[in-house]
Amino acid sequence: MRLRALVRKETLLLLRDPHALAVLFLMPTLFLVIMAGAMSSYLQDRPPPLQLVLEAPQHSESSRFFHAALQAQLPDSQLREDGPIQMARVSLPADFDQRLLDTPHQGPTLSFPAQFDRLSRQRLHAAVTIALAQTRLRAYLQDSGALEEGLTPAEQLELIQQRTESQIDERERLASGDLSAQANATQMSVPAWLIFGMFFVVLPMAGSFQREQQSGALLRFRCLGLGLGTLAASKMLPYLAINLVQFVVLLSIGVYGLPLVGLPALALNGSLPAYALLAASIALATSSLGLLLAALARSSEQALLLGGGINIILAAIGGIMVPKSVMPEAMRQLAEVSPMSWALDAFLSLLVGHGSLNEVAPGCARLLLFAAVAGISGLFLFHKRVQQTQWTTHY
Amino acid sequence: MLELSHLAYRYPGATQPALNGIDLQLQAGQCLGLLGSNGAGKTTLLSLLSGVLQPLDGQIVWHVERRLGLVPQQLAFYAGLKVKENLALFADLYGLRGAERRHCMERCIATTALQDKLERRAERLSGGEQRRLNFAIGLLQPAELYLFDEATVGVDAASRQLLLDAVQQLVAEGKAVIYTSHYLDEVEQVADRILLLHEGRVQLDIDKHQLLGEQPGLFLEWPEQAPDALPALLAELGLNAEHTPNGVRIATLDVEQLLAITRFIAAQPQTPSLLRFGRPSLEQLYLRLNGGRL
Numbered sequence: 001m002r003l004r005a006l007v008r009k010e011t012l013l014l015l016r017d018p019h020a021l022a023v024l025f026l027m028p029t030l031f032l033v034i035m036a037g038a039m040s041s042y043l044q045d046r047p048p049p050l051q052l053v054l055e056a057p058q059h060s061e062s063s064r065f066f067h068a069a070l071q072a073q074l075p076d077s078q079l080r081e082d083g084p085i086q087m088a089r090v091s092l093p094a095d096f097d098q099r100l101l102d103t104p105h106q107g108p109t110l111s112f113p114a115q116f117d118r119l120s121r122q123r124l125h126a127a128v129t130i131a132l133a134q135t136r137l138r139a140y141l142q143d144s145g146a147l148e149e150g151l152t153p154a155e156q157l158e159l160i161q162q163r164t165e166s167q168i169d170e171r172e173r174l175a176s177g178d179l180s181a182q183a184n185a186t187q188m189s190v191p192a193w194l195i196f197g198m199f200f201v202v203l204p205m206a207g208s209f210q211r212e213q214q215s216g217a218l219l220r221f222r223c224l225g226l227g228l229g230t231l232a233a234s235k236m237l238p239y240l241a242i243n244l245v246q247f248v249v250l251l252s253i254g255v256y257g258l259p260l261v262g263l264p265a266l267a268l269n270g271s272l273p274a275y276a277l278l279a280a281s282i283a284l285a286t287s288s289l290g291l292l293l294a295a296l297a298r299s300s301e302q303a304l305l306l307g308g309g310i311n312i313i314l315a316a317i318g319g320i321m322v323p324k325s326v327m328p329e330a331m332r333q334l335a336e337v338s339p340m341s342w343a344l345d346a347f348l349s350l351l352v353g354h355g356s357l358n359e360v361a362p363g364c365a366r367l368l369l370f371a372a373v374a375g376i377s378g379l380f381l382f383h384k385r386v387q388q389t390q391w392t393t394h395y
Numbered sequence: 396m397l398e399l400s401h402l403a404y405r406y407p408g409a410t411q412p413a414l415n416g417i418d419l420q421l422q423a424g425q426c427l428g429l430l431g432s433n434g435a436g437k438t439t440l441l442s443l444l445s446g447v448l449q450p451l452d453g454q455i456v457w458h459v460e461r462r463l464g465l466v467p468q469q470l471a472f473y474a475g476l477k478v479k480e481n482l483a484l485f486a487d488l489y490g491l492r493g494a495e496r497r498h499c500m501e502r503c504i505a506t507t508a509l510q511d512k513l514e515r516r517a518e519r520l521s522g523g524e525q526r527r528l529n530f531a532i533g534l535l536q537p538a539e540l541y542l543f544d545e546a547t548v549g550v551d552a553a554s555r556q557l558l559l560d561a562v563q564q565l566v567a568e569g570k571a572v573i574y575t576s577h578y579l580d581e582v583e584q585v586a587d588r589i590l591l592l593h594e595g596r597v598q599l600d601i602d603k604h605q606l607l608g609e610q611p612g613l614f615l616e617w618p619e620q621a622p623d624a625l626p627a628l629l630a631e632l633g634l635n636a637e638h639t640p641n642g643v644r645i646a647t648l649d650v651e652q653l654l655a656i657t658r659f660i661a662a663q664p665q666t667p668s669l670l671r672f673g674r675p676s677l678e679q680l681y682l683r684l685n686g687g688r689l
Contacts, residue, residue: 005483005484005487008484009484012475012476012480216470217471219469220465220485220532222445223463391438391441391467391544
């Protein structure tokens with residue numbers, strides 16, 4: 001009866017705290033949508049089309065072949081003969097035809113506007129290299145008389161492609177671990193900011209304990225002889241429940257909300273029990289950390305700084321703010337200390353790796369171990385804080 | 396009902412004990428006014444009685460079931476909850492159910508006149524109403540002993556009287572009360588026994604009426620010092636007077652003597668800072684007994 005009353009009290013206070021609700025729901029939703037949008041051109045399944053100018057002074061057969069070969073490498077992109085200075089430019093030399101068989105060979109010049117991103121530069125560079133190799137192979141075959149007479153340019157290109165392309169099988173060997181390199185913007189942003197938002201329960205949790213102690217309510221509890229287990233459970237249970245609600249709501253925003261703003265929908269790959277286990281593990285880790293911070297902080301302000309600071313550091317090093325795939329090796333090693341990183345890896349094992357319970361189990365085990373350590377330390381310090389609650393009189 | 400014997404407590408790291416050998420018996424239906432300067436040991440005594448601290452020496456013996464009602468100086472409730480939600484929460488925590496719960500809720504709401512505020516969030520109550528809610532939560536618990544610690548700080552006169560009436564009602568119902576306040580007129584109104592602590596010891600434990608005396612008297616004080624001619628006048632009138640630093644207290648006098656003194660005062664260049672006929676107030680006695688200590 002006492003535990004139920006305390007849980008009800010904590011839930012009512014939380015539901016009536018607009019700041020806490022904003023931190024727990026609005027903030028991660030905004031981050032999720034903004035970051036999914038912001039990263040959509042960088043982390044996406046299909047690269048975006050490029051707008052290019054191909055300058056070919058000779059209008060020769062070889063330069064037309066090069067044009068067709070380059071277009072085949074960049075099927076969605078638009079290759080124009082002329083365009084504004086802001087567009088990337090591929091310029092063939094005036095003696096393009098004559099020098100195709102030279103060794104070493106001077107290829108076309110690529111010029112990029114400043115805003116042309118690095119990934120697109122690399123993509124264009126690779127496409128030009130392949131198209132140029134195919135053009136040179138055609139010139140070589142023609143020069144050696146090995147190119148069949150009477151073929152149309154399209155047939156020549158098909159022949160060259162057959163000669164230069166190999167079948168490469170791709171097999172995913174790992175369904176767990178850091179899959180951020182394979183994740184698209186939605187698969188990266190939704191779990192990352194969902195985890196970030198779930199960890200933010202530590203703020204209202206620690207803050208409510210400080211207010212309880214400062215108001216004297218805790219003094220009443222002490223005089224009533226309320227047990228430590230009842231007090232700690234009354235703090236943790238409502239936030240565990242809130243964490244689970246966050247999990248469902250933010251995933252739903254990923255599935256149903258993101259397409260409304262033109263972003264790819266989140267596909268909930270992997271097994272449902274694995275999602276349940278992951279949600280419970282994260283929730284236990286966050287509420288145990290909340291208990292620890294509640295016991296460590298000495299005021300509401302300290303709880304805010306300590307909780308917010310720890311969360312941002314864990315997120316920064318844990319691959320939440322920047323995908324681990326773009327981090328250097330040393331930073332990736334450092335990420336391994338962040339429980340947010342463990343949760344994110346487990347999440348990506350489901351979303352990207354289509355994993356099952358087996359794939360999320362290692363991450364969940366680490367989260368549960370973290371929950372146990374933080375929870376036991378938190379209980380010990382919480383007990384001390386409750387014992388230190390004194391009858392204070394302010395004159 | 397409650398017996399404290401040789402009760403002692405020393406805070407960790409302190410050189411002097413906060414309480415040192417307190418002996419006290421408290422009966423049902425008794426209101427003890429707990430007085431003392433800052434650091435005298437009042438808060439420590441309340442902490443020991445409420446179980447927040449454990450005595451290092453001595454013991455607290457309850458001759459009835461240990462049930463304690465508590466009204467601390469802090470507003471010990473939840474600002475974000477409505478008045479009725481706060482009361483329901485503490486009713487649950489006190490283990491109140493069924494008819495007893497209804498009775499206790501109705502009684503504490505009526506006593507603190509919060510009927511019209513039940514749907515309002517505590518944070519939106521006025522200062523006086525918040526005090527009344529704090530009081531109501533303390534009264535809600537069926538208890539044998541109620542502790543009130545500066546329970547009326549910052550409330551308006553009407554709310555204050557309401558709360559003092561509630562304390563007197565508890566005493567009339569046979570509950571024991573320990574009441575500590577820096578408003579000594581409140582203590583004078585509700586307490587029937589005064590316990591004065593000094594440096595962790597009981598300096599005075601006396602029936603209030605005995606302390607204040609049943610005989611009225613005349614109290615005279617001047618801002619700096621009493622007129623030089625005053626002793627001669629008192630001798631001429633045959634009055635026995637107790638001298639205070641700036642004046643006198645005359646225990647008994649008749650109308651003629653009072654008129655003579657009044658004429659003397661009117662003839663003086665400086666008017667008295669205090670002229671009171673009646674019993675001494677607890678505050679005057681406290682200041683005298685406590686020697687002006689802070």
